[in-house]
Amino acid sequence: xxxxxxxxxxxxxxxxxxxxxxxxxxxxxxxxxxxxxxxxxxxxxxxxxxxxxxxxxxxxxxxxxxxxxxxxxxxxxxxxxxxxxxxxxxxxxxxxxxxxxxxxxxxxxxxxxxxxxxxxxxxxxxxxxxxxxxxxxxxxxxxxxxxxxxxxxxxxxxxxxxxxxxxxxxxxxxxxxxxxxxxxxxxxxxxxxxxxxxxxxxxxxxxxxxxxxxxxxxxxxxxxxxxxxxxxxxxxxxxxxxxxxxxxxxxxxxxxxxxxxxxxxxxxxxxxxxxxxxxxxxxxxxxxxxxxxxxxxxxxxxxx
Amino acid sequence: xxxxxxxxxxxxxxxxxxxxxxxxxxxxxxxxxxxxxxxxxxxxxxxxxxxxxxxxxxxxxxxxxxxxxxxxxxxxxxxxxxxxxxxxxxxxxxxxxxxxxxxxxxxxxxxxxxxxxxxxxxxxxxxxxxxxxxxxxxxxxxxxxxxxxxxxxxxxxxxxxxxxxxxxxxxxxxxxxxxxxxxxxxxxxxxxxxxxxxxxxxxxxxxxxxxxxxxxxxxxxxxxxxxxxxxxxxxxxxxxxxxxxxxxxxxxxxxxxxxxxxxxxxxxxxxxxxxxxxxxxxxxxxxxxxxxxxxxxxxxxxxxxxxxxxxxxxxxxxxxxxxxxxxxxxxxxxxxxxxxxxxxxxxxxxxxxxxxxxxxxxxxxxxxx
Numbered sequence: 001x002x003x004x005x006x007x008x009x010x011x012x013x014x015x016x017x018x019x020x021x022x023x024x025x026x027x028x029x030x031x032x033x034x035x036x037x038x039x040x041x042x043x044x045x046x047x048x049x050x051x052x053x054x055x056x057x058x059x060x061x062x063x064x065x066x067x068x069x070x071x072x073x074x075x076x077x078x079x080x081x082x083x084x085x086x087x088x089x090x091x092x093x094x095x096x097x098x099x100x101x102x103x104x105x106x107x108x109x110x111x112x113x114x115x116x117x118x119x120x121x122x123x124x125x126x127x128x129x130x131x132x133x134x135x136x137x138x139x140x141x142x143x144x145x146x147x148x149x150x151x152x153x154x155x156x157x158x159x160x161x162x163x164x165x166x167x168x169x170x171x172x173x174x175x176x177x178x179x180x181x182x183x184x185x186x187x188x189x190x191x192x193x194x195x196x197x198x199x200x201x202x203x204x205x206x207x208x209x210x211x212x213x214x215x216x217x218x219x220x221x222x223x224x225x226x227x228x229x230x231x232x233x234x235x236x237x238x239x240x241x242x243x244x245x246x247x248x249x250x251x252x253x254x255x256x257x258x259x260x261x262x263x264x265x266x267x268x269x270x271x272x273x274x275x276x277x278x279x280x281x282x283x284x285x286x287x288x289x290x291x292x293x294x295x296x297x298x299x300x301x302x303x304x
Numbered sequence: 305x306x307x308x309x310x311x312x313x314x315x316x317x318x319x320x321x322x323x324x325x326x327x328x329x330x331x332x333x334x335x336x337x338x339x340x341x342x343x344x345x346x347x348x349x350x351x352x353x354x355x356x357x358x359x360x361x362x363x364x365x366x367x368x369x370x371x372x373x374x375x376x377x378x379x380x381x382x383x384x385x386x387x388x389x390x391x392x393x394x395x396x397x398x399x400x401x402x403x404x405x406x407x408x409x410x411x412x413x414x415x416x417x418x419x420x421x422x423x424x425x426x427x428x429x430x431x432x433x434x435x436x437x438x439x440x441x442x443x444x445x446x447x448x449x450x451x452x453x454x455x456x457x458x459x460x461x462x463x464x465x466x467x468x469x470x471x472x473x474x475x476x477x478x479x480x481x482x483x484x485x486x487x488x489x490x491x492x493x494x495x496x497x498x499x500x501x502x503x504x505x506x507x508x509x510x511x512x513x514x515x516x517x518x519x520x521x522x523x524x525x526x527x528x529x530x531x532x533x534x535x536x537x538x539x540x541x542x543x544x545x546x547x548x549x550x551x552x553x554x555x556x557x558x559x560x561x562x563x564x565x566x567x568x569x570x571x572x573x574x575x576x577x578x579x580x581x582x583x584x585x586x587x588x589x590x591x592x593x594x595x596x597x598x599x600x601x602x603x604x605x606x607x608x609x610x611x612x613x614x615x616x617x618x619x620x621x622x623x624x625x626x627x628x629x630x631x632x633x634x635x636x637x638x639x640x641x642x643x644x645x646x647x648x649x650x651x652x653x654x655x656x657x658x659x660x661x662x663x664x665x666x667x668x669x670x671x672x673x
Contacts, residue, residue: 048672051510053513053672054672055671076516081510081511083507086507086510087506087507088506089314089318090506091318091322092314096314098310099310101511101515103307103309104307104311104512104515104516105515106306106516147511267481
């Protein structure tokens with residue numbers, strides 16, 4: 001399989017802050033590749049380097065077979081970039097935004113309408129509305145349509161789901177999966193770990209370092225310990241009590257339960273006595289399957 | 305070319321959808337013309353004047369009448385003694401007091417020294433100087449008339465003063481070129497630097513940079529609308545000043561417009577340069593206003609003559625484009641000179657344009673810092 005992006009040893013420093021440290025990864029053609037990490041992890045910087053907006057201090061990147069520094073002019077014809085702040089002209093209508101971006105890339109909306117139809121049809125009823133008056137989800141769809149209008153081979157999406165409601169987020173991922181049939185490689189970043197399962201492969205990034213690059217299932221299965229899910233009426237008290245328990249390795253609130261790992265194989269009577277002493281009588285603890293969030297938190301802890 | 309036209313279209317939409325931009329582009333020129341034409345006028349009109357007439361004869365009453373019959377003065381008080389002079393000046397009731405000495409008329413006729421003094425409120429030096437000059441002129445005009453021929457014992461040399469190009473010394477003649485310069489500087493430098501930094505602030509510049517557009521295309525696309533709007537503005541100002549102040553363009557209109565276009569180019573490149581340096585709209589506004597507008601008003605010779613400035617300001621002003629442009633339009637509009645008399649200034653402006661354009665395109669980064 002040929003590679004859409006090959007990155008070797010990318011470093012970038014701003015002042016005395018090292019934003020990216022020796023980033024190595026590659027993206028296969030036609031896959032959805034996700035970068036997952038908290039705010040300030042270096043995702044936006046990395047995406048700006050991928051989209052030829054920034055030069056790395058060290059290391060090199062080959063994108064679509066071209067060197068990202070020397071071949072930037074040719075590359076820019078084939079990259080669709082959607083920055084973190086939906087880069088729309090708020091005083092232009094939906095239609096005008098789309099037409100403008102089409103003309104900038106030397107094409108027309110009609111020419112590539114096939115590609116954006118699924119996405120654009122959601123917002124087409126509002127095509128006369130100013131972009132500034134759209135909801136977050138609609139802005140996101142319009143920005144994606146604009147980024148796609150010139151039929152790019154590589155789509156670079158910087159946190160497209162941030163600040164968008166859950167329904168729109170789910171819809172958005174469905175649209176991306178449909179785009180795969182047009183042979184478009186998609187690189188996407190998100191701070192939401194639960195979105196990782198939508199990607200073909202993900203890279204976990206923290207403090208400018210890549211911690212793990214793999215299929216999301218493999219990352220999830222890399223969870224090294226037995227994971228337990230704990231529930232009780234008073235969740236906060238349970239959390240504190242679990243934290244105080246000497247054999248506890250990690251405790252994280254997870255939805256309406258608490259995910260916890262222990263150094264002993266299976267927690268026994270000692271734990272229930274500990275909880276009773278803490279005033280919790282209704283605790284239910286059962287073994288559970290680790291999600292990708294659990295693995296990510298585990299990796300983050302090791303990293304620190 | 306299609307890309308470029310699409311870009312220009314988008315830019316026009318920005319301008320015509322934003323009320324504030326429209327006000328700046330079309331409101332400010334009109335406001336400035338009216339403001340400088342009427343309010344900031346340095347001509348004398350209806351200055352308040354008081355008389356202290358200790359003689360009260362035919363000659364003094366005729367003099368008083370003559371003085372007041374002009375548009376320049378308006379009599380506000382008749383005083384009865386010297387003690388009142390200070391009072392009317394202090395209260396602001398009069399800007400100037402004319403005092404006729406005792407037996408003024410008789411002394412004048414008998415060839416003796418007729419005493420007359422003009423007392424002006426010096427707390428406003430410009431007005432005081434203006435008022436006393438005008439009053440002086442009216443009175444000396446009278447004394448020549450009333451003197452029967454051959455009776456003058458001392459031959460007096462009376463120069464006949466004529467103002468060429470601006471016979472009635474209207475101050476609008478001076479301000480209109482200044483206003484054109486200010487408006488062009490404001491619209492071209494300020495507005496283009498704002499619109500370019502706005503793209504940076506809204507993140508749309510990122511996408512434009514990633515697009516196959518060349519920097520030159522982005523820049524030209526952004527400034528072309530302002531170029532045309534500026535020309536519209538120049539024409540508007542010329543028409544306004546013709547209609548309102550009766551100020552004609554004495555020289556070639558085509559030359560004037562061509563020189564204006566050159567200056568527009570120059571200001572646009574300065575605007576682009578500012579936007580390359582500024583990271584936010586606020587910075588761009590600050591640099592344009594402090595770096596461009598203030599010098600245009602203060603140091604270009606628009607209000608204060610450069611000859612009267614200390615040498616160092618003269619040097620500073622010699623690198624400021626408005627200085628040369630004002631000379632050019634003054635020459636063409638008011639004196640009616642041709643290209644032969646402004647080629648030096650034009651050459652300087654062309655040179656500055658080339659340098660600024662070069663710097664602006666160079667500084668415009670194809671990447672993010």
